[in-house]
Amino acid sequence: MSFVEAILNGLMVGGLYGLFGLGLALAFGIMRIVNIAHGEFVVLAAYFGMILLTLTPLPLPIVVVCVAATAFVLGWLLQLALLNRFLGPNPVPSMIVTLGLSIVVRNLLVRIFGANIHSIDIGPLQNVGFRFLGLSIGAVPLIIFAVALLLFFGMHMLLQHTTLGRAFRAAADDFEILETLGFNRRRIYNVAMGVAVALAAIAGLLLAMRSSFGPFSGVERLLIAFEVVIIGGLGSLRGCFFGGLFLGVVQVVGLKLAPNSGPLFSHLAFFVVLLLRQANLAPLLAWARK
Amino acid sequence: MNLIALENVDIFYGDLQATFGVTLHVNAGETIAIIGANGAGKSTLLHAIIGLTLARHGRIVFDGEDIARVRCDLVARRGIALVPEGRRLFPSLSVEENLLMGAARARPGPWTLESVYELFPTIRELRHQPASDISGGQQQMVAIGRALLTNPRLLLCDELSLGLAPKVIADIYTRFAEIRERGVSIIVVEQDIARARASSSRLYCLLKGRITLEASSATVTLDDIRHAYFGDFLP
Amino acid sequence: MIAKTPLSPYLPMLVVVAAIALAPIDRRLTMEMLLVFAMAQGWNLLCGYTGLLSFGHHAFVGLGAYVLYMTVNGAGLSPYLSLINSAVASVFVALAMWGLLSRLRGAYFSIGIWVLADSLRLLFAQWDWVGSSRGIVLTPASIDPDTFADTVFWLALGLAFVTQLGIYLLLRRRTGLALTALRDNEAGAASVGIAVARNQLAAFLISAAIFGLAGGIYYLSVLYVDPTGAFDIDWQIRILFIVIVGGVGTLEGPIVGTLLYFGLRELFRNAGDLLLIFQGVTAMIVMLAAPGGLWGLVQAKIPLQVFSTRWTAG
Numbered sequence: 001m002s003f004v005e006a007i008l009n010g011l012m013v014g015g016l017y018g019l020f021g022l023g024l025a026l027a028f029g030i031m032r033i034v035n036i037a038h039g040e041f042v043v044l045a046a047y048f049g050m051i052l053l054t055l056t057p058l059p060l061p062i063v064v065v066c067v068a069a070t071a072f073v074l075g076w077l078l079q080l081a082l083l084n085r086f087l088g089p090n091p092v093p094s095m096i097v098t099l100g101l102s103i104v105v106r107n108l109l110v111r112i113f114g115a116n117i118h119s120i121d122i123g124p125l126q127n128v129g130f131r132f133l134g135l136s137i138g139a140v141p142l143i144i145f146a147v148a149l150l151l152f153f154g155m156h157m158l159l160q161h162t163t164l165g166r167a168f169r170a171a172a173d174d175f176e177i178l179e180t181l182g183f184n185r186r187r188i189y190n191v192a193m194g195v196a197v198a199l200a201a202i203a204g205l206l207l208a209m210r211s212s213f214g215p216f217s218g219v220e221r222l223l224i225a226f227e228v229v230i231i232g233g234l235g236s237l238r239g240c241f242f243g244g245l246f247l248g249v250v251q252v253v254g255l256k257l258a259p260n261s262g263p264l265f266s267h268l269a270f271f272v273v274l275l276l277r278q279a280n281l282a283p284l285l286a287w288a289r290k
Numbered sequence: 291m292n293l294i295a296l297e298n299v300d301i302f303y304g305d306l307q308a309t310f311g312v313t314l315h316v317n318a319g320e321t322i323a324i325i326g327a328n329g330a331g332k333s334t335l336l337h338a339i340i341g342l343t344l345a346r347h348g349r350i351v352f353d354g355e356d357i358a359r360v361r362c363d364l365v366a367r368r369g370i371a372l373v374p375e376g377r378r379l380f381p382s383l384s385v386e387e388n389l390l391m392g393a394a395r396a397r398p399g400p401w402t403l404e405s406v407y408e409l410f411p412t413i414r415e416l417r418h419q420p421a422s423d424i425s426g427g428q429q430q431m432v433a434i435g436r437a438l439l440t441n442p443r444l445l446l447c448d449e450l451s452l453g454l455a456p457k458v459i460a461d462i463y464t465r466f467a468e469i470r471e472r473g474v475s476i477i478v479v480e481q482d483i484a485r486a487r488a489s490s491s492r493l494y495c496l497l498k499g500r501i502t503l504e505a506s507s508a509t510v511t512l513d514d515i516r517h518a519y520f521g522d523f524l525p
Numbered sequence: 526m527i528a529k530t531p532l533s534p535y536l537p538m539l540v541v542v543a544a545i546a547l548a549p550i551d552r553r554l555t556m557e558m559l560l561v562f563a564m565a566q567g568w569n570l571l572c573g574y575t576g577l578l579s580f581g582h583h584a585f586v587g588l589g590a591y592v593l594y595m596t597v598n599g600a601g602l603s604p605y606l607s608l609i610n611s612a613v614a615s616v617f618v619a620l621a622m623w624g625l626l627s628r629l630r631g632a633y634f635s636i637g638i639w640v641l642a643d644s645l646r647l648l649f650a651q652w653d654w655v656g657s658s659r660g661i662v663l664t665p666a667s668i669d670p671d672t673f674a675d676t677v678f679w680l681a682l683g684l685a686f687v688t689q690l691g692i693y694l695l696l697r698r699r700t701g702l703a704l705t706a707l708r709d710n711e712a713g714a715a716s717v718g719i720a721v722a723r724n725q726l727a728a729f730l731i732s733a734a735i736f737g738l739a740g741g742i743y744y745l746s747v748l749y750v751d752p753t754g755a756f757d758i759d760w761q762i763r764i765l766f767i768v769i770v771g772g773v774g775t776l777e778g779p780i781v782g783t784l785l786y787f788g789l790r791e792l793f794r795n796a797g798d799l800l801l802i803f804q805g806v807t808a809m810i811v812m813l814a815a816p817g818g819l820w821g822l823v824q825a826k827i828p829l830q831v832f833s834t835r836w837t838a839g
């Protein structure tokens with residue numbers, strides 16, 4: 001794979017990274033909850049999708065919809081039954097509760113599926129590709145990127161043009177006043193968490209078609225989601241998308257340079273961005289202009 | 291006829307008692323004012339009425355039902371709306387989006403986006419601006435509009451004049467007649483005593499969480515007010 | 526003015542230390558318990574008293590271990606003296622981390638340090654000089670095989686004792702009062718001039734040193750280190766479980782938590798992942814029903830402080 005192809009693949013993986021981040025950002029922006037089990041839901045979706053694909057004759061698009069719907073319900077239940085008890089300015093209790101949940105899910109997966117690594121086989125479609133300007137691009141990565149783009153666009157429409165979306169934004173701003181307008185904030189949170197987990201699930205399922213996963217992959221997904229949010233900025237849909245693309249490219253290119261480095265390159269990119277943000281660049285820039 | 295009546299209401303913030311046995315009422319169609327110094331408990335009362343904080347003792351009877359311990363969003367749906375102190379528009383939303391949030395869970399009634407724009411023509415041009423980008427006076431109009439769009443029977447106005455120029459305040463208060471015409475009863479909390487008297491038919495004075503005066507706005511004397519406001523009960 | 530406490534803890538402490546030192550117990554297991562206990566107290570100082578929740582202290586376990594190995598193998602220093610390096614390196618790295626993370630609040634800090642820990646793991650796994658992902662064996666110039674096991678045990682006991690005593694004394698002095706105020710109300714504490722960030726930094730550095738030493742001692746005792754083990758998130762999860770279930774923000778909590786953890790580990794001896802599932806479920810239940818942990822439940826019934834850090838005026 002040449003460098004340019006690596007970059008293109010990175011962009012496509014980046015779309016999924018953006019979705020991971022978006023799920024986390026929604027939950028944190030709207031209800032100040034950090035779902036440490038976010039990565040485990042991503043992995044759970046991959047396992048569920050794999051089961052559906054191998055045991056039922058359902059076609060892939062239907063499987064994606066099933067997984068998304070199930071994930072929405074799971075997220076909705078999680079918020080309703082558990083996380084709505086931890087609303088308030090202190091993020092620690094919800095973090096510990098979701099950490100506990102992530103440990104339970106992770107080890108249940110080990111119990112049920114073993115510690116092995118899997119990946120989703122989507123048959124002959126895997127090998128379909130195009131040659132474009134001398135570059136080799138797979139059909140699957142393109143479709144995945146298209147789906148990610150579609151989901152981001154869908155979220156944009158939801159947030160800008162529906163009452164629910166406006167309620168999400170208003171809840172993030174000032175949930176007290178939102179309640180004085182007749183909105184039940186807990187119900188809004190339930191839906192928001194459902195959406196967040198559904199987005200993460202779709203992304204997780206799609207990613208499983210491109211790379212392998214196991215019960216312990218959740219941690220890596222969580223950290224990537226977190227890095228996307230920090231790089232892209234919390235309140236910004238566009239930020240999540242471009243932050244994801246950036247990390248995706250860095251990660252894929254990095255793996256080309258050092259194949260066993262895991263998520264090291266995205267970690268390093270994250271720190272560089274953090275450092276740059278903290279550095280007071282103004283006097284530096286002024287000095288450079290002289 | 292009583293629209294809302296507070297009976298012996300005690301409100302606490304943790305261990306700190308903010309109001310002591312407050313009793314007041316509003317008749318349907320009336321505008322009453324609550325005056326008092328900073329920290330007297332005026333905003334606290336409004337927050338308790340709408341349910342942002344819950345009264346620990348006492349009753350708040352709205353339309354025959356005690357809403358003292360009913361959740362905020364349910365109280366709002368019964369027909370009470372708040373124009374909060376400091377406006378508190380949603381900064382991430384545009385002017386029109388803020389208004390739409392008022393209409394989203396509204397009761398049936400006469401107020402529509404169009405009628406709000408007629409009431410406050412200035413904000414029509416600003417409809418797509420981010421709510422954080424407009425002036426204080428304009429924000430106040432949007433806040434009132436947003437509350438009106440829920441089609442309330444009772445409108446709670448918390449310190450409308452805070453931080454605004456007199457001309458702007460006057461402009462806003464002239465709209466009250468139109469609001470009243472559509473059958474909305476109003477509780478006005480004000481530090482500006484003249485404004486409070488001019489816009490209401492009755493007023494209450496609050497001092498350190500207790501009602502110290504209930505009077506008709508037209509006939510009450512400045513002396514009465516001063517005594518009640520500052521707790522100066524000596525002859 | 527420190528008032529006389531009804532129950533001085535010094536005598537019970539010495540009794541316990543003597544009992545541990547003299548009793549014919551499994552020194553290997555006890556060593557592990559002492560190290561985990563010391564780390565729990567250190568992490569509790571940070572989370573329970575300055576309000577900073579860290580998901581990344583396993584970074585210092587691995588760092589302390591690897592620095593020890595690099596010093597011993599590379600410079601030929603005595604393993605016991607090399608532990609000093611473990612502590613120093615941990616403090617320096619912690620200082621650097623603080624530079625990067627201190628402006629992150631709440632959840633951002635917690636996950637940010639997790640990312641740092643994961644990065645260290647990956648970096649060491651790439652570093653050929655320390656054996657990359659295969660790890661390395663400790664090759665000290667001289668170790669007396671007869672006294673080795675005992676020496677490591679004494680080191681662990683020493684660390685646990687110094688940590689417990691040190692943190693107890695710290696909390697009884699003015700610094701400690703500041704820290705307790707911080708725990709109870711950060712904004713309120715800041716408003717009366719307590720330097721929030723400085724106290725958090727101090728607790729962060731202290732806990733880093735403790736974890737570094739514990740990691741050094743543990744991996745000294747097993748004579749082999751690899752990145753997956755030394756930087757395993759399980760170190761952090763174990764400590765978190767112990768402190769939260771034992772009772773965060775109290776000095777007695779980590780004692781209760783450590784005993785509970787090792788008791789459970791014995792119980793679930795043949796079902797490692799069941800132990801983990803149980804840990805996860807318990808942490809959730811504690812948060813839901815008893816956020817003060819087991820010691821919190823005890824204190825609700827009997828207002829007892831074994832390690833009393835209450836002040837009285839005058």
